Amino acid sequence: MLDGFRRAIGIEPDFDNCPIRGVLDRIGDKWSTLMVLTLALRPHRFGELKRAIPDISQRMLTQTLRDLQRDGYVARKVFPTTPPAVEYRLTDLGRSLMVPLAGLVDWAVKTRGEVEAARAAFDRENV
Amino acid sequence: MLDGFRRAIGIEPDFDNCPIRGVLDRIGDKWSTLMVLTLALRPHRFGELKRAIPDISQRMLTQTLRDLQRDGYVARKVFPTTPPAVEYRLTDLGRSLMVPLAGLVDWAVKTRGEVEAARAAFDRENV
């Protein structure tokens, strides 16, 4: 089972076209997870997202949305009004990601204390 | 529930000391996950890890191990022989991470096709 993980996760030589790597990269980057969780609440327009995640730069907002859209997690819908309105919403695929993501969040919250203690101990020993 | 996620995952103003962020950062970086999965098989010595993950540089091997050790996922044990031997093994905390991680891996494998199709479609539309 674990050996299967290793292969799946990118042990050479197929590191690049690994099915997991793409997901991990997206989950690991600074804004994707927060944006998915925000869009899980309800669809948002561009400006709404900016206000919902106040400290994201416009550049990163655009780029993260593009990446999420490219992977099929987010759908972009343009309303040709003046001024233009654009709505972003999670796709079914994006919503399905919430399940394993929730597992991770849950684990992180539960083990928070242990991790903090481990860090404190480590830093104490390594002046 | 989702609102709780947002707070937990680092919506301002407590982005830095967020319990999730640390986990996500570790999961997202290039080598941590692969190393955890490798150590989940059995304890490894430094050189064994290097051989098990052939394309990691010595610099990144050391650094990733330090980070994992600091967070309490990995335990380092030195045998004062000559030449020195050092063994790395998962802690209970590290092993417990396998559960949500497995969920993520599982999801990634299952949705692989959808993601690939989404990417192809996106790239087709955006010449």
Next chain:
DNA sequence: CTGTATCCGATGAGATACTG
């Protein structure tokens, strides 16, 4: 064998200014 130290290029990400 198990690491450190250094250099350096590639990428990530913020700030700012401009456009249909």
Next chain:
DNA sequence: CAGTATCTCATCGGATACAG
């Protein structure tokens, strides 16, 4: 309103050389 285009700086990560 919903983006692009630059510029710039920090961090990531590989290669190489050295050390206990």
